[in-house]
Amino acid sequence: MVYLRYPMMKQALLCGHYPPKLTIGDMYDEIILGFGYDVINNDYKVVQMLSSGKLVMIYSLKANSWKRIKDCPYEITFHVSQDGAYANGSVHWVGFENDKDDDARVIFGLDLGIKEFHQLPGPESDISYKNFGYRSVGLLGGSLCVFRDIYHQDNIVLWVMKEYGVRESWTEYFYVSRDECWRWCMYYTRAISYSRRGDRILLDDGGRPRQPAWFNLDKRTREVVDIPGAPKHFNAIIYVESLASLLPGNH
Numbered sequence: 656m657v658y659l660r661y662p663m664m665k666q667a668l669l670c671g672h673y674p675p676k677l678t679i680g681d682m683y684d685e686i687i688l689g690f691g692y693d694v695i696n697n698d699y700k701v702v703q704m705l706s707s708g709k710l711v712m713i714y715s716l717k718a719n720s721w722k723r724i725k726d727c728p729y730e731i732t733f734h735v736s737q738d739g740a741y742a743n744g745s746v747h748w749v750g751f752e753n754d755k756d757d758d759a760r761v762i763f764g765l766d767l768g769i770k771e772f773h774q775l776p777g778p779e780s781d782i783s784y785k786n787f788g789y790r791s792v793g794l795l796g797g798s799l800c801v802f803r804d805i806y807h808q809d810n811i812v813l814w815v816m817k818e819y820g821v822r823e824s825w826t827e828y829f830y831v832s833r834d835e836c837w838r839w840c841m842y843y844t845r846a847i848s849y850s851r852r853g854d855r856i857l858l859d860d861g862g863r864p865r866q867p868a869w870f871n872l873d874k875r876t877r878e879v880v881d882i883p884g885a886p887k888h889f890n891a892i893i894y895v896e897s898l899a900s901l902l903p904g905n906h
Contacts, residue, residue: 657670657701670714671714671721687703687731688701688738692744693768698715700715700716707730708750711765729774731748740793741794742764743819743820748764776821777825778822790844799819810831813829814828815828831877846859847867847892855871856872858877866882866887867880867891
């Protein structure tokens with residue numbers, strides 16, 4: 656079951672008549688989720704599909720119902736965070752093009768208004784696609800960002816897209832060494848927020864084991880966020896408070 660939760664209003668909503676159960680035909684298939692705002696139709700929407708790109712369903716809060724759309728032309732990298740990153744009216748993931756034989760990862764999005772998938776240009780690089788890979792897509796200060804690693808090198812790099820859809824706006828933000836701890840966590844790491852002073856970045860799955868961690872941009876140190884009573888493994892997300900209601904017809 657898929658629920659929408661709104662902590663500020665203490666509301667929870669079961670997403671309509673739940674769509675047909677997703678049949679996982681491949682042992683590597685996983686269920687992928689996404690959430691965002693449809694600026695064209697003034698509606699909040701949930702995306703659900705298989706990591707293979709099949710059985711794509713969209714839930715409309717306004718209509719309180721699910722609708723299937725055409726399959727995704729990308730296979731989502733199953734070992735990264737799977738709830739997508741919302742920006743510019745689209746939810747974004749990292750994946751592979753289904754009709755190509757190479758292993759090059761791409762950044763792509765689903766426009767919630769027109770229900771179309773589109774690929775975003777990656778950072779310019781003189782390094783072959785065969786030699787690096789995007790690991791996850793996140794959001795920093797309203798801009799899309801990706802972690803990228805280069806095979807046989809001892810660091811991973813965070814890139815930020817300052818202007819949506821413009822390749823030249825990608826900026827190499829910082830890199831971190833792939834120490835023993837990070838070697839196990841880097842495939843899941845995603846940047847999700849700046850600190851209030853802007854001197855640290857909160858990393859999801861950046862700690863040991865699979866816990867949020869602050870990365871200090873000046874000192875280049877990492878500090879695991881200790882939350883008393885929290886489970887050993889969990890993911891962090893950011894939400895913005897508003898007066899919108901989850902109740903159908905009132906948002």
